[in-house]
Amino acid sequence: MPKYVLMFVGDDQEWESQPKADREKNYGRIMAWWDDLVKSGVVKGGEELKPQRTATTVRRVNGAMKVTDGPFVESKESVGGFAMIEVEDLDKAIAVAKSWPGGDVEVRPIVDHSAG
Amino acid sequence: MSKYAFLFIDDGVDYQGEPTPEQQKTYGDIFKWFETNGSKISDGGAELQPTRTATTIRKRSGKVSVIDGPFIESKESIGGFSIIDVPDRDAAIALAKTWPGYAIEIREIVEQRPR
Amino acid sequence: MAAVFHEEAGRLTAALVKRLGDFDLAEECVQDALVAALEHWPRSGIPENPGAWLMTTAHRRGIDRLRRETRYREKVAQLEETPMTQASSLPDERLELIFTCCHPALAREAQLALTLRSVAGLTTAEIARAFLQAEATVAQRLVRAKRKIVDAKIPFRVPEAHELPERLGEVLAVLYLMFNEGYLATGSRGVADRDLATEAEWLTGLLAQLMPDEPEVLGLLALMRFNLARADARFDSGGDIVLLRDQDRSKWDRAKIDATFALVGRYVRMRRPGPYQLQAVIAGAHADAKSWETTRWNEIVRSYDVLLGFSDTPVVRLNRAIALWHVEGPAAALAEVDDLADDLGTYHLFHATRGELLRALGRPDDARAADERALELTGNPGERALLERRLASPR
Numbered sequence: 365m366p367k368y369v370l371m372f373v374g375d376d377q378e379w380e381s382q383p384k385a386d387r388e389k390n391y392g393r394i395m396a397w398w399d400d401l402v403k404s405g406v407v408k409g410g411e412e413l414k415p416q417r418t419a420t421t422v423r424r425v426n427g428a429m430k431v432t433d434g435p436f437v438e439s440k441e442s443v444g445g446f447a448m449i450e451v452e453d454l455d456k457a458i459a460v461a462k463s464w465p466g467g468d469v470e471v472r473p474i475v476d477h478s479a480g
Numbered sequence: 481m482s483k484y485a486f487l488f489i490d491d492g493v494d495y496q497g498e499p500t501p502e503q504q505k506t507y508g509d510i511f512k513w514f515e516t517n518g519s520k521i522s523d524g525g526a527e528l529q530p531t532r533t534a535t536t537i538r539k540r541s542g543k544v545s546v547i548d549g550p551f552i553e554s555k556e557s558i559g560g561f562s563i564i565d566v567p568d569r570d571a572a573i574a575l576a577k578t579w580p581g582y583a584i585e586i587r588e589i590v591e592q593r594p595r
Numbered sequence: 596m597a598a599v600f601h602e603e604a605g606r607l608t609a610a611l612v613k614r615l616g617d618f619d620l621a622e623e624c625v626q627d628a629l630v631a632a633l634e635h636w637p638r639s640g641i642p643e644n645p646g647a648w649l650m651t652t653a654h655r656r657g658i659d660r661l662r663r664e665t666r667y668r669e670k671v672a673q674l675e676e677t678p679m680t681q682a683s684s685l686p687d688e689r690l691e692l693i694f695t696c697c698h699p700a701l702a703r704e705a706q707l708a709l710t711l712r713s714v715a716g717l718t719t720a721e722i723a724r725a726f727l728q729a730e731a732t733v734a735q736r737l738v739r740a741k742r743k744i745v746d747a748k749i750p751f752r753v754p755e756a757h758e759l760p761e762r763l764g765e766v767l768a769v770l771y772l773m774f775n776e777g778y779l780a781t782g783s784r785g786v787a788d789r790d791l792a793t794e795a796e797w798l799t800g801l802l803a804q805l806m807p808d809e810p811e812v813l814g815l816l817a818l819m820r821f822n823l824a825r826a827d828a829r830f831d832s833g834g835d836i837v838l839l840r841d842q843d844r845s846k847w848d849r850a851k852i853d854a855t856f857a858l859v860g861r862y863v864r865m866r867r868p869g870p871y872q873l874q875a876v877i878a879g880a881h882a883d884a885k886s887w888e889t890t891r892w893n894e895i896v897r898s899y900d901v902l903l904g905f906s907d908t909p910v911v912r913l914n915r916a917i918a919l920w921h922v923e924g925p926a927a928a929l930a931e932v933d934d935l936a937d938d939l940g941t942y943h944l945f946h947a948t949r950g951e952l953l954r955a956l957g958r959p960d961d962a963r964a965a966d967e968r969a970l971e972l973t974g975n976p977g978e979r980a981l982l983e984r985r986l987a988s989p990r
Contacts, residue, residue, distance in 0.1 A: 419586060422579065423489070431573055455754075455758075462544060467539055469536065472747075473529045475527040
């Protein structure tokens, strides 16, 4: 069956400036969602990422790898986590993405390196 | 030891046709890189198809809509990811510098509480 | 030949997608068959069984193509094994095809082009002409759309009941846009515009056949048919636009209008109102009236009130205000229209409407300013000509 990666998009600043009680409630929703998803058997991987301001980027410039502080592109919205799922088709992947309690979700199929 | 996510960044060129010899060499080097560093890679992760295959669930003013394309239009985009397990951030950076591809964004992972 | 392609192209594509499990490949085989038909049939005549001819050709071309491309090796064996059957004797899977072409994961322009191509059988050149775009642009768009279907695994199926409202809404939005592109035309293409509108009508008619119990589909079909029934009265001998209120109603296709009222009756009995059904009722009220003056305006205003319950948008409010003019007078209507200034400031019809209302209120200078603003905002040659005539007239 095809695999898709769901990238969870969020505004780090907006998330971190929430009152503590709201943040904990929203985090609880996300954890509950994740537990349900794992139970459903479609999960093949996934991680929560620390905010983009904690990122370090290594990029090829004129042949050599250069290190810079920060994400590869500065933007209001960034990927805060991802999940890899194995489901029948895009409609099933979209259904999972729609159930995410947070903000926008990007759904992308992976490159299947196995034969066929 | 700490876990980091390597977000492999695409330089934005969509290789629709057969790969050029130069591209083939890069793919070969990437394959070797995964072999060489296997002990540091806790999850091989996945290579993603190009952003033209992306679909985004967008939420605006309480409305949910399905739209064609990535969540943000930009020349550079995430082309894949792996999870690595190394002593610290400096080790992660050192490893990233050996990547034969274009770029890597290194991000710390939020460790989950055991279940 | 166009009629044959209409009937057969969609069936053939759907059948091949099912058989080959690859949208892109199926689509290319059908294209090959249609091109071959365009080459051979003018010389040898349309075969007695065009469906079988096309299926055989598509099948043969399919095998050739598969042999050339190594990635399809297993599929060659599949194709060669299965016996040849005429497309029309296979179950009609055009509904699956329509929903796939109009999948929300495809960009709107891709949905439009793909539907016209795969379901209605138009060539890339015909689609490009219809939308006034370069053929290469449309070709690229089709290639990308088909590749996305394959790469992201957009499934070939009719959505389940719980997904149907959203997915059907998407299909109707595509068809409605297609119709408006052809009917209202942001460019000036004369008769060609009507072809796009007629394609939209044909496709909606097909959808109504395949989903006879969906009142919104019937509603959209009725809306299109009421509009098309007026087509002959919309332009004068000089090719200029004639507004509804000035149209020679004897040029309206009364038979088509009567038949469409029967369609309205069908969906009204289903008692599941919706926005397209309501818009069709409004169009029907106009079609039914002997003249602009005797139109049942209060009924139209009431229909708009219900429509706002489904779709409260500034444009609907604007259209309601125009109807209100004829019930409560221009001052009341202008008050409503002015409330929409923030939302519709860059919409030429907003200003054109204000112009008409201001003229009715005896404020010619303000009316002129509004018409000039409208002229600045539209590129449509027909609408420009109308506004320029209005500005040039002494009153």
